[in-house]
Amino acid sequence: MDITLLVSIIVVVALLAVGGFFLVRTRSSVAPGKEETKPEVTQEPKAAPPQEDREREEGAVSKPPAHAPPARDTAAPAPAEPAAPEIETPPPSAGRMVRLRARLARSQSSFGQGLLTLLSAKTLDEDTWEEIEDTLITADIGVTSATQIVENLRTRVKVLGTRDTEEVRGLLRDELLKQLGTDTDRVVRTEPHGDRPAVIMIVGVNGTGKTTTTGKLARVLVGDGRSVVLGAADTFRAAASEQLQTWGSRVGAPVVRKDEGADPASVAFDAVARGIEDGADTVIIDTAGRLHTKTGLMDELGKVKRVVEKKSQVDEVLLVLDATTGQNGLRQARVFAEVVNVTGIALTKLDGTAKGGIIVQVQRELGVPVKLVGLGEGPDDLAPFDPEVFVDAILD
Numbered sequence: 452m453d454i455t456l457l458v459s460i461i462v463v464v465a466l467l468a469v470g471g472f473f474l475v476r477t478r479s480s481v482a483p484g485k486e487e488t489k490p491e492v493t494q495e496p497k498a499a500p501p502q503e504d505r506e507r508e509e510g511a512v513s514k515p516p517a518h519a520p521p522a523r524d525t526a527a528p529a530p531a532e533p534a535a536p537e538i539e540t541p542p543p544s545a546g547r548m549v550r551l552r553a554r555l556a557r558s559q560s561s562f563g564q565g566l567l568t569l570l571s572a573k574t575l576d577e578d579t580w581e582e583i584e585d586t587l588i589t590a591d592i593g594v595t596s597a598t599q600i601v602e603n604l605r606t607r608v609k610v611l612g613t614r615d616t617e618e619v620r621g622l623l624r625d626e627l628l629k630q631l632g633t634d635t636d637r638v639v640r641t642e643p644h645g646d647r648p649a650v651i652m653i654v655g656v657n658g659t660g661k662t663t664t665t666g667k668l669a670r671v672l673v674g675d676g677r678s679v680v681l682g683a684a685d686t687f688r689a690a691a692s693e694q695l696q697t698w699g700s701r702v703g704a705p706v707v708r709k710d711e712g713a714d715p716a717s718v719a720f721d722a723v724a725r726g727i728e729d730g731a732d733t734v735i736i737d738t739a740g741r742l743h744t745k746t747g748l749m750d751e752l753g754k755v756k757r758v759v760e761k762k763s764q765v766d767e768v769l770l771v772l773d774a775t776t777g778q779n780g781l782r783q784a785r786v787f788a789e790v791v792n793v794t795g796i797a798l799t800k801l802d803g804t805a806k807g808g809i810i811v812q813v814q815r816e817l818g819v820p821v822k823l824v825g826l827g828e829g830p831d832d833l834a835p836f837d838p839e840v841f842v843d844a845i846l847d
């Protein structure tokens with residue numbers, strides 16, 4: 452081999468060896484620097500770190516406590532604490548009926564539209580007026596009120612000589628409002644007297660919606676910023692006290708209850724005592740459903756009221772009536788009114804019937820105002836009764 456070629460090969464090999472050495476050195480000195488940027492850490496937030504770790508990363512926790520367990524242990528789930536029941540904040544009573552107006556419009560529109568169609572007939576002859584009266588009676592408004600409405604309408608239509616739809620609608624609105632009573636005092640007495648809470652008793656026959664109304668009323672009051680104690684004096688139906696407990700827990704209202712079969716008067720008495728002790732604004736007592744025809748049970752209701760009165764005056768006795776029961780509801784109302792001096796009506800299930808005229812009839816028969824109306828099964832579907840919203844929903 453030529454000596455020059457040999458020397459060249461040696462020089463090339465030597466140069467390659469030196470180059471390779473520096474290349475390896477340079478690579479190994481960059482690698483730690485890359486490690487310092489910790490790419491694993493930047494990817495980690497995908498798995499949400501425990502709160503304390505997060506705060507530490509953000510600098511909120513300056514250094515780990517001396518007793519801090521290794522990172523792997525921190526990630527272990529802590530033993531679950533029993534979740535505190537969530538207290539709800541129901542909407543206030545004001546404007547509730549307006550919010551529920553669509554329900555009314557749905558259930559009562561056939562009644563209202565029937566009347567308006569008849570009134571806009573080409574000729575308002577005897578037959579048409581009779582049909583108008585029948586429509587009113589079918590809606591459970593009662594014969595006396597139906598006759599009055601028709602007589603007044605006939606006179607006013609004749610005197611004014613009007614057949615304009617809007618004007619006739621206005622006349623009908625006036626007549627219906629007159630029958631419902633716009634000046635009637637419909638306030639539910641819930642204000643405490645000095646150191647004593649207001650006491651409300653809820654009464655009625657089975658299944659009308661007493662327990663539901665008690666729970667819904669508690670929500671109305673809590674929504675208005677009141678403190679409430681509930682008394683589960685329906686000791687006859689075991690589920691009623693459970694049901695009331697659920698309503699109470701949802702809004703943080705204590706529920707006084709006893710075993711099934713306990714004396715309802717003693718539960719009611721204890722509930723009022725608890726209300727006084729807690730400085731509550733209002734005590735609402737749910738009573739067992741009873742047939743108005745069962746004298747013994749009706750006497751028992753009178754006793755509950757008398758026993759409560761030993762502790763505090765009873766401000767309201769609300770009779771819960773199911774709007775869908777029509778004339779039967781009226782019969783019930785009469786008997787209850789004799790036994791416990793009913794001060795107001797809570798008319799439930801008005802969302803399920805077109806016979807809203809029962810409001811007029813029950814007020815006329817009992818001389819007691821409808822104060823609350825139930826417009827659905829939802830927890831906030833109870834509203835203070837507003838005649839104008841009611842009539843407008845019928846006629847819209």
Ligand SMILES: Nc1nc2c(ncn2[C@@H]2O[C@H](COP(=O)(O)OP(=O)(O)OP(=O)(O)O)[C@@H](O)[C@H]2O)c(=O)[nH]1
Pocket residue numbers: 655656657658659660661662663664685688691739740741798799800801802803824825826827828832
């Ligand atoms: N659609 C509708 N349903 C209602 C209304 N109010 C109550 N209800 C329903 O009526 C049913 C009976 O209600 P409860 O409150 O259990 O009746 P109660 O009078 O306490 O029953 P007893 O304890 O057996 O006398 C339930 O299914 C309620 O959801 C309402 O305004 N509208």
